[in-house]
Amino acid sequence: MNVAGTVSATILVVALALVALIAPFQYVFLESELLIAILYAMSLNLLMGVGGMLSLGHSAYYAIAAYASSLLLTRLGWPMGWAMVAGPPLAAAGALLFGAFIVRISHREHAYFLMLTLAFSQLIFMLIYKWYSVTRGDDGISGIDAGGVLASPRYYCLFTLAVVALSMAALHRIQISHFGLALQAIRDNPERASFVGLSTRYHQLLAFVIAGFFAGVSGTLYAFFAGTISPQIADWSASARPFLSNVIGGVQSFWGPVFGVFVLETIESQVGRFTEHSLLATGILALVVGIYLPQGIFGLLQALWQRRRTIAARRSKPV
């Protein structure tokens, strides 16, 4: 990242930390919730934006980590720290297992890719739903309490902020890395990619593992934030949220999914005040963006900003 980027990111993190420490509790909760949703959407962006692989099954990895860490804590009595640390790697292992099957199809076959990712996540959903003796099925798991200083919502929010900021820095680094460029090349033209000597499947599989890991980080943070979890976090509608955040915000820019999370949240809280059918508004927006704005709302804003700058530059030039 350049200097300006680093400075603005630092300012943003400090501002968010201040909100966590002094704002009324409702905003602290909102901040934690949004940060977790942002990381969830960003992890999917590595697949959708950088890799061009549409996935409607990202909730699988989120749920694996959430359930794994919660079960380790509540049933096996692991200390909180270890239970949390175990979540993301287990999600990554799940992504490795499922990804190995999924990347056998070309990511250009969007429909098949969507169906297969969806099918695997429904597998996890059913597993959680039906395996009552372990997961408590529809009853869900409760008593996932963050202990120590993290028991305070303010400190838990700070902790979430730190983890999400570090994860996003890592995802940004991965996106601009050698591997990130290879992934983009495969997205654009898988045939040319193999004809420069890249093994497309292994790169796509690693993308799945990394995306699964960070979805797992987000899922673990959620479990300890909410204190209770239920199978709904693995359901397909849970996968649709980060998917729509990416589509609406814009998959091709790093901040697109972040923007999308805010748009979704705003629709839900504002439209939700008038009607319980706020999902309808989300759907219509996704449709409009999908058809008319392939780069998402953030992409549109970027293009407008770019245009304004070129016009301004042209004006300031002496004729």
Add this chain to the structure above:
Amino acid sequence: MEPLLTVEGLSREFGGFVAVDDISFALRAGERRALIGPNGAGKSTLFNLLSGRLRPNSGSIRYEDREIQGCSAAEICRLGIARTFQITSIFSQLSPIENVQIALIAHRQQSFRILRSSRRAYLDEAAELLAHVGLADKHGGRCGLLSYGDQKRLELAITLAMRPRLLLLDEPTAGMEAQSRRDIVALIRRLCDERALTLLFCEHDMESVFSIAETVTVLHQGRIVLEGPPDVVRADEMVRSIYLGTQHGAAS
């Protein structure tokens, strides 16, 4: 001298249609050979077999001291065989310089490095390669927006980044107008000279064929019907009749 590439008894059929029928030839190191023949003669299929895009039904392909007919496209690339496509194949969302950078990264097997930034990866070398194919001033922007001729040049730069010994060019001047065609021909000749490349290319434009090739192989209906220096092939009656279609009384 030991040939660089030896093809023996290579065949490939598609549902009963024999596209490549028992083809054998050898390419010595440094040779420049053109593959000509009417549409459907089997040129593209042969290229796809050599580059690992297709598997042969029978026959062998020997490159240096390895049999490569069972290798994947990526493996064949890493052995030093690079190709271009009839329909130019580049990474259209990436910038020209990134296109070359990723080829360099792949060639050095650095593509799994998840923490090392690619922004400056092999930048000088990539710029040099772009300059080499005449794209010195075109580093940025989406390369999908380049002109058709520049995209062809970029594809050449990508293949060169893989440091190939054998270059397979599938209709390098297809769809170009006369001047840019001559430019590309001059470029290919220069690259082959400077980098001691072995070249196999198919081409419909005879002017290009005769100004690049030392040897010409004529394919017809999946078989090699003639092989020889350009003069001989140019003068051959049978080649003329194949191209003009007089053999079947149907000029196209």
